[in-house]
Amino acid sequence: MTEQPDSQHILIVGGGMTGGLLAVLLAEQGLTVTVLDGAPAPALPQGKAQLRVSTLTEASHWLLRNTGVWDYLDASRVQPYSAMQVWDQDGTGEVLFQAEDVGAESLGWLLENGHLAAALYQKAATLPTLDWQCGVQVDALRRDADTGQWAVRSGDTLWQADLLVGADGARSQVREQAGISGGPRDSGHHALVATIATEQAHGACARQVFMESGPLALLPLFSDAEQGDQRQCSIVWSGWPERIAELREKDAVSFAAELQAAVGDALGPVTLLSERAVFPIQERHASQYVAAGLALVGDAAHVIHPLAGQGVNLGLLDAAVLAEEIARASEQGRGCADPAALARYQRRRRGENLLMQNAMRGFQSLFEQRAMPVRWLRNTGMRWVNQAGPVKGFFARQAMGRTTDLPARAKPPAFGARAGSR
Numbered sequence: 001m002t003e004q005p006d007s008q009h010i011l012i013v014g015g016g017m018t019g020g021l022l023a024v025l026l027a028e029q030g031l032t033v034t035v036l037d038g039a040p041a042p043a044l045p046q047g048k049a050q051l052r053v054s055t056l057t058e059a060s061h062w063l064l065r066n067t068g069v070w071d072y073l074d075a076s077r078v079q080p081y082s083a084m085q086v087w088d089q090d091g092t093g094e095v096l097f098q099a100e101d102v103g104a105e106s107l108g109w110l111l112e113n114g115h116l117a118a119a120l121y122q123k124a125a126t127l128p129t130l131d132w133q134c135g136v137q138v139d140a141l142r143r144d145a146d147t148g149q150w151a152v153r154s155g156d157t158l159w160q161a162d163l164l165v166g167a168d169g170a171r172s173q174v175r176e177q178a179g180i181s182g183g184p185r186d187s188g189h190h191a192l193v194a195t196i197a198t199e200q201a202h203g204a205c206a207r208q209v210f211m212e213s214g215p216l217a218l219l220p221l222f223s224d225a226e227q228g229d230q231r232q233c234s235i236v237w238s239g240w241p242e243r244i245a246e247l248r249e250k251d252a253v254s255f256a257a258e259l260q261a262a263v264g265d266a267l268g269p270v271t272l273l274s275e276r277a278v279f280p281i282q283e284r285h286a287s288q289y290v291a292a293g294l295a296l297v298g299d300a301a302h303v304i305h306p307l308a309g310q311g312v313n314l315g316l317l318d319a320a321v322l323a324e325e326i327a328r329a330s331e332q333g334r335g336c337a338d339p340a341a342l343a344r345y346q347r348r349r350r351g352e353n354l355l356m357q358n359a360m361r362g363f364q365s366l367f368e369q370r371a372m373p374v375r376w377l378r379n380t381g382m383r384w385v386n387q388a389g390p391v392k393g394f395f396a397r398q399a400m401g402r403t404t405d406l407p408a409r410a411k412p413p414a415f416g417a418r419a420g421s422r
C-alpha cells in the first residue's frame with residue numbers, strides 16, 4: 001500500500017457542485033485541500049444542452065461571482081430568468097413572481113450541472129494549495145483514535161486528513177462508513193427530465209404547474225442556434241412512479257402532446273429534443289452533519305424533492321457556511337477540524353435545510369389533495385398571494401435564497417467593489 005507523502009489538512013470526498021465550491025473556498029484561505037472524485041475530469045459542455053440542469057438562486061450566484069468561478073462559465077449557456085409563474089391545473093389559482101417586484105434583475109439562473117462542475121474544476125486549477133484528483137473512487141475510511149486523523153483509501157492508495165468532508169452525494173460512503181444515519185424516505189415520486197423545443201419563446205420565465213399526480217416544471221434554457229432564440233426548455237416532471245413510467249414509454253409525439261395538454265397554450269406546440277431520464281426521489285436527512293474531524297455537505301447531508309429547485313443551492317450554502325466557520329477558527333488559532341467550528345456549522349445549516357425539506361413535503365401533499373375544500377383553499381390562497389405584494393415578495397425572496405443567516409460570500413460585495421463585474 002502506498003502512503004501519500006504529505007499529510008493533507010482537508011480531504012473532500014466528492015467533487016460535484018458542492019464539494020467543488022467548498023474546495024475553492026477553503027483553498028482561497030490558503031488551506032491545503034485534496035478533492036477525490038470517482039468521475040472523470042469535468043469538461044465545459046458544447047453543442048446540445050446536457051440533461052441535468054439546476055436553477056441557481058441569487059445567493060448561489062453571488063457565491064460563484066465572489067469566488068471568480070462565474071468567470072469560467074460560458075455566458076452563452078447560462079440562462080437568467082426574470083419571472084416565475086406557478087399555477088394549479090385544478091383551478092384558477094396562479095402566482096406570477098417578477099424580479100422587479102423585489103428590486104432584482106433576475107430571480108435565478110439556469111445552467112447545466114456539468115457546466116458548473118467544469119467551471120469549478122477550472123477555477124480549482126488556479127489555486128496552488130488545491131489538489132483535485134479525478135477517477136479516484138473512495139472505498140474505505142477509518143479514524144485513528146490516537147492521532148484523531150482520518151485515513152481514506154482508494155485501491156492501494158491511502159490519504160490522511162485532519163478534516164474529512166463528505167460531499168459524495170445522496171448515497172454518501174462517508175456518511176455511511178462514519179455510521180451516521182440518513183434515510184432514505186421514499187417521497188412517492190419519480191422525476192422525469194428532458195429537453196424540449198417550444199414554438200413560442202420562453203421569455204426568460206420559469207413555469208411550474210401543480211397537478212394532482214405531481215408538479216411539472218418548464219425551465220428556460222439558453223438559446224440554441226438550431227432552435228432559435230429562447231425556444232429551448234428543460235422539463236422536470238415529477239409524479240407517481242406508474243404515471244412517470246407511462247410518460248417515458250410514450251412515443252415522442254404522444255409525449256409532446258401530453259406535455260402540451262398539461263402546460264396549456266403558454267408555449268405553443270412542443271417537440272421532444274432529448275432522451276427522457278427518470279430519477280426516483282428518495283429524501284434523506286443525516287441525523288448529524290458533523291462528527292469528530294468530519295463534516296457532511298450537500299446531498300450527502302440532505303436530499304429534498306426537486307420541486308422548488310433548491311437542492312444544490314442548499315448544498316452551496318452548506319459549503320460557504322462550513323468554509324466561513326473554518327476561517328473563523330483559523331483566525332482564532334484553532335485547527336480546521338475545531339469541534340466548536342463544526343458544531344456552529346451544523347447549527348447554522350441543519351435547521352434551515354430541514355425547514356426547506358418539510359416545506360417541499362408540505363407543497364407536495366397540498367397539491368395532491370382532491371378534497372373540494374382544500375382545492376378551494378389553495379386556489380384562493382394562490383390568488384391572495386398573487387395580489388398581496390409583501391407576501392409575494394416574501395416568497396420570492398425565499399426562492400432567491402435571501403435568508404437571514406447568509407454567509408458573507410453569498411452576498412453582493414460592498415458598493416464600489418462591484419464595478420467591472422459582469
Ligand SMILES: Cc1cc2nc3c(=O)[nH]c(=O)nc-3n(C[C@H](O)[C@H](O)[C@H](O)COP(=O)(O)OP(=O)(O)OC[C@H]3O[C@@H](n4cnc5c(N)ncnc54)[C@H](O)[C@@H]3O)c2cc1C
Pocket residue numbers: 013014015016017018019036037038039053054055056113136137138139167168169170172173191192193236279297298299300306308309310311312313314315
Ligand atoms: C430531477 C432533479 C432535478 C433537480 N433540479 C434542481 C434544481 O433545479 N436546482 C437545485 O438547486 N437542485 C436541483 N436538484 C438537486 C441537485 O441535483 C442536487 O442537490 C445536487 O446535484 C447535489 O450536489 P452534490 O455536489 O452535493 O452531490 P452530487 O452532485 O451527487 O456529487 C457527488 C460527487 O461525489 C462523487 N462521488 C460519489 N461517491 C464517491 C466516492 N465513493 N469516491 C469518490 N467520489 C465519489 C461523484 O462522482 C460526484 O461528483 C435536482 C435533483 C433532481 C433529481
